[in-house]
Amino acid sequence: MNKQQKKIQKQNDKLKIEKQENESVQNIEDLIHDKNDFICPICLNYIVAAVSLKCGHTFCEICLHEYLLYFKGCHICNDNMRKSKFAYCYLLDQMIHEFIKSHHPEELKTYEMAKINNKEWRKKKQVSSIDVGQQIDVRDPNFVWNVGTIKRLKISQEASKIKYLVIHYEGKSDKHDEEIAENSPRFAALGFYTSRNDIPKYYKQTKNPFLKNLLCIECMDPNDNQFNQQFFIEDNSSDSE
Structure with missing residues (x-):
């Protein structure tokens, strides 16, 4: 197959794909x-x-x-x-x-x-760049957003690309450090979530019942119209090992 034939074949393939896409949309439009x-x-x-x-x-x-x-x-x-x-x-x-x-x-x-x-x-x-020591917003396993520091980068030996980030959560001990895939949706630019005051956050453990009740603000669950979800979550993690 010469260059001209390859070019024609490529154009025909492109037209075929476009036709299939249009037919797919049209079929659903008909329904x-x-x-x-x-x-x-x-x-x-x-x-x-x-x-x-x-x-x-x-x-x-x-x-x-x-x-x-x-x-x-x-x-x-x-x-x-x-x-x-x-x-x-x-x-x-x-x-x-x-x-x-x-x-x-x-x-x-x-x-x-x-x-x-x-x-x-x-x-x-989007996190614009990834560097050791950089602070970013990180969603922890409880689905609460925290400020995290990139502690280490794990590089894929095959592709020489960053595969995992080792994250240290600010204010928590090293035992809570976590290895998260580089392309995870659990990352956001610093302050994107953590600067907000309208989302769940941690509060330090307190024995004062009045303060504890004050912090346990609850938000409504639209599924059952009941106040059943804590807006602030008690942080039982230790700052030291």
């Missing part, structure tokens, strides 16, 4: 004409940057991350989301965009703005 099929159950707006859970339910990326700050049960079925892997649904994003453009063009501008806001959110959350 779905209700905007509620593309609505996020949390914010009740069109899903932006769709993320699906193991249970099969799909949410906006930002909505899901914010919801996980307070609750572990899926907003729909109450399955434990914190043990579920996320799957980004790029085809669904495309379908939603095409659906709005075809059936609700008056809402397209608002949707495009939401996509821009999501892109900016990702940019602000």
Whole structure:
């Protein structure tokens, strides 16, 4: 096969892929004409940057991350989301965009703005560089965000790339140090979460019952309309070994 034939073959393959994608979107468009099929159950707006859970339910990326700050049960079925892997649904994003453009063009501008806001959110959350001694926000196993320091880097011998970060949690002893994959969603730029006052945080153990009750502010669980989740979590870790 000469260069010209290869070029033609490449163009044909590209056209074939584009045709399959268009047919896929069109097939679903033929079945779905209700905007509620593309609505996020949390914010009740069109899903932006769709993320699906193991249970099969799909949410906006930002909505899901914010919801996980307070609750572990899926907003729909109450399955434990914190043990579920996320799957980004790029085809669904495309379908939603095409659906709005075809059936609700008056809402397209608002949707495009939401996509821009999501892109900016990702940019602000992203850790720009990784260096030993650098402080970043780290989500611990209890799903509480802490200030962490990168203690060591573990390099993959095969690809010569950073594979794991050894994290030391500020204010905690070395026994709480943790090895976390470099591409983990548990990292954020310093202050992205820890500077907020509206999310769960730790408080030091106290024997004063009045102070303890004052700190145990609770927030509402929308699944059962009951006040059952502590906004502040008691920190029983020791500052020394």
